[in-house]
């Protein structure tokens with residue numbers, strides 16, 4: 210009978226792209242704002258003033274990292290809200306102005322916090338162009354420019370992909386859009402605007418909004434060792450947004466709701482800390498990540514890297530283990546203390562395989578067998594060695610029970626498993642092909 | 643862990659709530675019972691070696707239209723008693739598919755093996771009951787075991803010339819303009835659709851024949867009841 214090998218258990222957290230632990234220094238920065246300095250920043254008395262001073266100092270500190278003005282930062286409840294606010298805010302402001310139009314450009318590999326708002330906007334009469342990516346998950350600036358029309362009001366392309374870690378050429382896209390505006394007699398603050406979701410990139414890459422030439426940028430606390438439930442949206446001064454939450458008029462009337470002061474303090478501190486050790490931490494993580502990939506390939510046959518071989522986030526490794534299903538692998542790894550994630554349809558609420566892996570032209574079986582390991586501050590070589598000890602027998606076990614045998618260069622068109630689906634029909638993502 | 647078949651006690655909702663597996667992306671609890679985990683980590687009746695010629699009489703391979711997983715089942719029938727002497731399986735499938743098929747293989751082969759006639763009366767709901775339930779989204783995983791087995795049984799009947807015993811679950815066209823069959827509706831419900839709008843979304847089509855709507859709605863109710871008991 211089949212058995213789990215006898216191996217030690219060790220807690221190894223390799224899902225830092227999902228969320229990070231909060232840095233104790235961040236917690237320390239937040240603590241005074243719960244019980245001592247708890248005032249509502251909107252009031253006039255001194256407790257309120259000190260809370261509003263604190264929020265202002267956080268705003269200043271974030272602005273200095275982004276190289277923007279403090280009043281260009283809007284605090285939100287996180288990455289999802291910032292993305293929603295960028296998309297809906299621009300669309301509902303400019304889309305109804307006959308001078309502009311109702312066209313939005315985005316990519317096929319965006320986070321659902323961008324893709325699902327575009328679905329909603331379609332129902333409101335917007336036209337959406339989803340740009341494809343190459344085999345490494347890269348969007349090309351040429352493709353973006355080629356898709357721009359006079360009616361285009363917004364381009365939203367992520368800075369780095371959360372699943373495969375590929376870094377997108379945002380600065381190049383930003384410059385190309387500015388050039389397009391010049392050639393088409395548009396002022397810098399006329400549409401189309403460029404929004405980027407920098408949730409995954411913020412702790413790792415430069416988020417200087419001038420260098421990037423972006424007009425809106427999404428930030429999130431919980432991916433950079435800050436607290437959950439807080440984020441920010443940079444919006445270039447002079448660009449208007451239709452508020453999506455109305456009430457007390459906070460955040461320049463763009464985003465009502467009492468400021469989450471402790472979380473805002475935590476976000477600012479987390480971003481500040483990320484800047485200080487960025488270079489050395491990036492080097493450390495990419496070395497560990499390369500070590501993992503090198504040895505995984507040596508120990509396990511038939512692995513396929515997902516994402517760009519070099520132009521990717523230093524802490525991200527995503528590969529497909531052919532012939533196995535990711536949820537089963539994930540649960541086995543969990544049994545040995547390892548946390549990671551998969552693009553398999555079996556783990557998604559909608560039973561859809563990763564749209565990112567499909568967008569790179571890979572067959573769905575590749576999404577099924579994909580595992581993502583994202584390293585973080587606490588990751589050590591011992592952690593990686595534990596994974597390298599556990600993963601090979603788990604793969605061997607799951608391969609021994611698998612009825613399929615794919616080749617590494619299988620194409621999306623050759624549906625290896627078609628025969629199994631004759632009676633009941635193929636999954637919808639295959640049928641659409 | 644032992645290879646013995648574990649004792650199955652009736653499972654209450656309380657047992658199901660003692661789940662500890664949580665989806666990292668959605669935070670959703672998978673509500674896997676202890677029995678599910680036992681069968682997942684220690685699956686019974688797997689086919690681990692290439693079968694020898696004559697080791698099995700028939701094989702059934704099916705893919706799940708809901709998630710793309712694949713299940714492969716082999717059976718050996720004792721012609722004298724018509725009992726299932728052996729059942730082995732393999733899967734390119736998730737944790738629930740592994741657990742459900744392992745449990746199913748036990749149910750079919752325990753106590754000297756069920757006869758073919760008895761075996762085909764085992765329903766996905768029976769597997770789920772023995773497992774202590776599966777999350778709604780994972781019900782199609784137990785259906786996969788059932789379908790692969792039925793296919794193997796049909797193949798056995800064909801191979802032994804008992805064509806009249808073959809049970810074809812024929813598809814019935816409900817929407818003649820778009821050729822939507824009851825199977826399509828069944829799939830959509832198994833994928834989680836619970837009303838007309840969601841079914842249309844899953845099928846990526848509208849309804850072509852407005853006269854078919856009452857029929858389709860009735861099918862949705864029927865399959866919802868069949869798989870989710872509501």
Ligand code: FES
Pocket residue numbers: 554555556706708709710711735736737738739780782783786
């Ligand atoms: S068999 Fe499809 S998710 Fe389990």
